[in-house]
Amino acid sequence: MINLGVCVGSRFCGARGALAAFTGLTLGPICIVILLAILYDHFSYIEYVKGALKGIAAVGVGLIASTGFKMLKDEFRYPPMLIVIALTILAGTYFNLGLGWVVLIVAPAALYFARKKTKKL
Amino acid sequence: MTLLLSLFIKLSLFSFVAFGGIIAVLPSLFDLAVNQEHWISAQTFVDYFAIAQAAPGPNFMAITLIGWNLYGPLGAIVASIAICWPSSIMVFYLERYITGIQDPERKQTIQYAAAALAVGLVLTSSWKLTMSFNSHWTAILLTIAVIVLTQFSKIHPLLLIALGALIGGAGFI
Numbered sequence: 001m002i003n004l005g006v007c008v009g010s011r012f013c014g015a016r017g018a019l020a021a022f023t024g025l026t027l028g029p030i031c032i033v034i035l036l037a038i039l040y041d042h043f044s045y046i047e048y049v050k051g052a053l054k055g056i057a058a059v060g061v062g063l064i065a066s067t068g069f070k071m072l073k074d075e076f077r078y079p080p081m082l083i084v085i086a087l088t089i090l091a092g093t094y095f096n097l098g099l100g101w102v103v104l105i106v107a108p109a110a111l112y113f114a115r116k117k118t119k120k121l
Numbered sequence: 122m123t124l125l126l127s128l129f130i131k132l133s134l135f136s137f138v139a140f141g142g143i144i145a146v147l148p149s150l151f152d153l154a155v156n157q158e159h160w161i162s163a164q165t166f167v168d169y170f171a172i173a174q175a176a177p178g179p180n181f182m183a184i185t186l187i188g189w190n191l192y193g194p195l196g197a198i199v200a201s202i203a204i205c206w207p208s209s210i211m212v213f214y215l216e217r218y219i220t221g222i223q224d225p226e227r228k229q230t231i232q233y234a235a236a237a238l239a240v241g242l243v244l245t246s247s248w249k250l251t252m253s254f255n256s257h258w259t260a261i262l263l264t265i266a267v268i269v270l271t272q273f274s275k276i277h278p279l280l281l282i283a284l285g286a287l288i289g290g291a292g293f294i
Contacts, residue, residue: 036175114232
């Protein structure tokens with residue numbers, strides 16, 4: 001979303017527009033999140049707060065994975081693409097490669113299958 | 122001052138490889154902040170992640186909080202800028218490049234390829250986060266429940282976060 005803001009901002013006013021978009025989009029949320037962190041510093045000793053944060057973290061990971069699974073549904077329109085996704089996950093988790101390497105290694109396969117998908121659909 | 126500089130440089134480098142957004146680099150950032158630099162403890166990272174998820178706003182705010190922890194308000198601002206500027210610039214040029222492609226077939230190909238990569242990276246990231254958060258099995262169960270629920274209903278994320286706070290606060294995790 002920030003990236004989108006920067007794109008729009010720079011279309012209108014160049015670098016200054018990009019900077020303005022960035023500041024406008026982030027300043028409010030940053031203030032709120034820091035306020036929460038100050039509260040956290042004062043109250044994180046309470047067992048209830050500790051537990052609640054663990055619960056929120058678990059839900060947070062679930063929400064992230066959820067967007068991944070929702071996007072995955074679209075890939076079933078052309079099942080061979082699932083090979084690319086499996087390859088990405090394998091490279092990232094089992095072989096524990098850095099993000100840059102994963103992208104470099106998987107990108108050729110992704111482009112190959114994407115070309116076929118475009119031709120077919 | 123050296124700490125601030127090191128924070129800026131390291132986060133900027135991570136932003137350069139942040140294909141698929143900040144979510145994709147979160148596990149590596151956990152490794153950087155907790156295991157390599159010892160900026161914060163693993164528990165604090167998990168808590169900052171939780172706070173950033175619960176608060177409104179962009180995804181990178183866990184990083185803002187790491188900066189705030191290290192160097193106060195200035196740290197928060199430096200960390201936020203560092204994690205954004207390289208990826209923003211790259212997205213800007215990428216967007217220009219893609220809208221500039223005349224051949225619709227080529228455009229579609231690139232979009233399909235990027236989408237597949239993004240799916241893989243997001244799923245990888247969720248898996249790695251679960252592993253590095255070293256969660257109790259009940260937390261993993263809650264994560265799975267959230268994934269299943271959100272696939273089949275349009276339940277609001279904030280409601281799920283509140284539910285997570287309740288379940289965790291009651292001591293189930």
